[in-house]
Amino acid sequence: MASVDADAAGSNGTMVNSAANPPAPSPDRYLVIDTVRKEFDGFVAVDDVSLTIRKGEIFALLGASGCGKSTLLRCLAGFETPTAGRIELEGQSLIGLPPYERRINMMFQSYALFPHMTVEQNIAFGLKQDGMAKAAMRARVDEMLSLVQMNRFAKRKPHQLSGGQQQRVALARSLAKSPKMLLLDEPMGALDKKLRSQMQLELVNIIEKLGVTCVMVTHDQEEAMTMAHRIAIMEQGRIRQCAKPDEIYEQPNCRYTAGFIGSVNLFEGRIDKDEKDFVTIRTSAFPDPIYVAHGVTGFEGMEVAMALRPEKLRISKHEPDLKHNKAHGSIEDIAYFGSHSVYHVRLDGGCKVMCNFVNMKRWDSESFTWNDPVWVSWGDLEGVVLSS
Amino acid sequence: MSSRRSGSTSTWLVLGLGFFFLYAPILSLIIYSFNENRLVTVWSGFSIKWYGELFRDQQMMKAAWISLQLAFYTAWASVVLGTMAAMVMTRFRSFRGKTLFGGLITAPLVMPEVITGLSMLLMFIALRGLLGIELPLGMTTIWIAHVTFCMAFVAVVISSRLSELDKSLEEAAMDLGAGPVKVFFVITLPIITPALLSGWLLAFTLSLDDLVISSFVTGPSSTTLPMKVFSSVRMGVSPKINALATLLIAVVSTVGVIGWYLMARAERKRARDLQLAANQ
Ligand SMILES: Nc1ncnc2c1ncn2[C@@H]1O[C@H](COP(=O)(O)OP(=O)(O)O)[C@@H](O)[C@H]1O
Ligand SMILES: [Mg+2]
Numbered sequence: 242m243a244s245v246d247a248d249a250a251g252s253n254g255t256m257v258n259s260a261a262n263p264p265a266p267s268p269d270r271y272l273v274i275d276t277v278r279k280e281f282d283g284f285v286a287v288d289d290v291s292l293t294i295r296k297g298e299i300f301a302l303l304g305a306s307g308c309g310k311s312t313l314l315r316c317l318a319g320f321e322t323p324t325a326g327r328i329e330l331e332g333q334s335l336i337g338l339p340p341y342e343r344r345i346n347m348m349f350q351s352y353a354l355f356p357h358m359t360v361e362q363n364i365a366f367g368l369k370q371d372g373m374a375k376a377a378m379r380a381r382v383d384e385m386l387s388l389v390q391m392n393r394f395a396k397r398k399p400h401q402l403s404g405g406q407q408q409r410v411a412l413a414r415s416l417a418k419s420p421k422m423l424l425l426d427e428p429m430g431a432l433d434k435k436l437r438s439q440m441q442l443e444l445v446n447i448i449e450k451l452g453v454t455c456v457m458v459t460h461d462q463e464e465a466m467t468m469a470h471r472i473a474i475m476e477q478g479r480i481r482q483c484a485k486p487d488e489i490y491e492q493p494n495c496r497y498t499a500g501f502i503g504s505v506n507l508f509e510g511r512i513d514k515d516e517k518d519f520v521t522i523r524t525s526a527f528p529d530p531i532y533v534a535h536g537v538t539g540f541e542g543m544e545v546a547m548a549l550r551p552e553k554l555r556i557s558k559h560e561p562d563l564k565h566n567k568a569h570g571s572i573e574d575i576a577y578f579g580s581h582s583v584y585h586v587r588l589d590g591g592c593k594v595m596c597n598f599v600n601m602k603r604w605d606s607e608s609f610t611w612n613d614p615v616w617v618s619w620g621d622l623e624g625v626v627l628s629s
Numbered sequence: 630m631s632s633r634r635s636g637s638t639s640t641w642l643v644l645g646l647g648f649f650f651l652y653a654p655i656l657s658l659i660i661y662s663f664n665e666n667r668l669v670t671v672w673s674g675f676s677i678k679w680y681g682e683l684f685r686d687q688q689m690m691k692a693a694w695i696s697l698q699l700a701f702y703t704a705w706a707s708v709v710l711g712t713m714a715a716m717v718m719t720r721f722r723s724f725r726g727k728t729l730f731g732g733l734i735t736a737p738l739v740m741p742e743v744i745t746g747l748s749m750l751l752m753f754i755a756l757r758g759l760l761g762i763e764l765p766l767g768m769t770t771i772w773i774a775h776v777t778f779c780m781a782f783v784a785v786v787i788s789s790r791l792s793e794l795d796k797s798l799e800e801a802a803m804d805l806g807a808g809p810v811k812v813f814f815v816i817t818l819p820i821i822t823p824a825l826l827s828g829w830l831l832a833f834t835l836s837l838d839d840l841v842i843s844s845f846v847t848g849p850s851s852t853t854l855p856m857k858v859f860s861s862v863r864m865g866v867s868p869k870i871n872a873l874a875t876l877l878i879a880v881v882s883t884v885g886v887i888g889w890y891l892m893a894r895a896e897r898k899r900a901r902d903l904q905l906a907a908n909q
Contacts, residue, residue, distance in 0.1 A: 320800055340803045353801035357819045370806030401902045418805065 268296040277326030288478035301465035304475030347424040352411035354399035425457035526592035532565035534621035553623035567618035662871035692857035707832035711783025746845030766848035783828035790824035
């Protein structure tokens, strides 16, 4: 009962809104998600999410499992009706439209290939629903098959294909109708690691070649970073940050994002001095305050966290010639990854920091060993001050 | 070594006893159907004359024909209604009374047949008395009663298949532009065909050998095969019944073997296909 009422309220709201300010479809506001909320029996799966997606963009929703990203994607596809909020594609509301009336196609995590149809029939399925003529349909199916390089397998049934091949067919099927938007739910979820990185690039190539706008969902940060133009980090139904991959990595806006993407050293502390062009932060980890060479919005005494990526830290045997931002400690653990090593340094203050060391020379990694006394240091601009 | 041997001996013994209890009666029934003597228990030579007698028995043949027709129509109706019930139970969003609905659908599974039969009879009488709907007791009423309880079994078989079916298949079809009705007929039905087939066969056999419920709602001109057999056995066991039973066993086991063979073949084919896919 409750959901029916909510639907009616939602579509009313949309009508009032579009009458007040007529939609101005611009490529920058191709898909507009406005305070979309989805509740399941009182449990809030998607919590007032607002996003704007550009035409031709590959956009990733990234978050831990269970954070509500698939639910949001399913709201876009039409399988779930938002409890509240607006979704507009090219200025037209999607609320109330069933999935079969949206020009949006989705590639499912399990691929969902119809087991009783051949590869060809799977790809033709969507075209058939549009009542396309036989000859045109055959041409389109051939075109899609060559796009994903699966012509040889046209007559196969899905269970006669390997995982990677099934994914190609699923992609071809969801692109066959030239949708206005392509949705990908955990596109690499069913593939093994080696195939993943290859398919990620291939998928991006195909999507960019067609110029189709794409929203993908993943819990794999590497996948999001590789494939997407922009990433939204989701946690417990909310968007924590939405930015380009490098911005997300280099300028996280909160502790959650900083910790979720890559690895990070977080130091809790308070703003000590808050000047116009620098701040200092007093932490328990370091004897001296941390020096940051830019101003921040805050006040003296405010609780903040300092985020330092391990690769921004330098490790050296001798005390570096710096006024600030250095500490002494000893090496407690070494994780060797081949291309680089991660040293876990126990500072004299008792705190542990991670510090990357690129193994540029073949025998360099042996220059530090367990329990060596070392100095760690970093530049004045390398840390990020986080207030939330 | 010797303890293991004695262990396996006792295993074989138990197994043998089990099989004996299960199949000795059936075996003796088959053997005695070829007995020449009219006394069932006295062997006096091989003959197939009782099979001839059986086919000349007009009443028996009529009852068999009625039963086959009933089973056929019951199977179809049960599959249609059972599939609908299963779809409601597994596919529809939760609505008020959904649990109750599921319980009511499957109640006939555990209901004593006597009660089902009696309540069906009372319902037919009430229909005539209260609503003036004239349903003469006979084929139609037996059919309705059979469908009522067979449908429950079919609904269980099909809903278990439906609930393990990947829902994203149906969603994918909808996503590609097919409406819900089309999705059901083009995607769901073809994929669950094996379950439909086994539901159909189940309903067919359940209806074919039902005695209790049929007896309650039958009329004078529609005696089913189990009813006929039961009443003729009360007059004294005739070797004809042995012959009939042997034929039924032959039919049932042939269907079983064919079903098993088809399944094994499909399984082998699947294994081969998987091999093929893995080799690329
Ligand atoms: N149909 C549903 N009914 C009830 N709860 C649901 C339903 N779908 C999803 N949820 C809940 O919503 C939350 C988010 O789910 P989902 O969007 O699938 O997460 P993920 O980010 O892993 O894709 C989960 O806690 C899940 O249990
Ligand atoms: Mg998910």
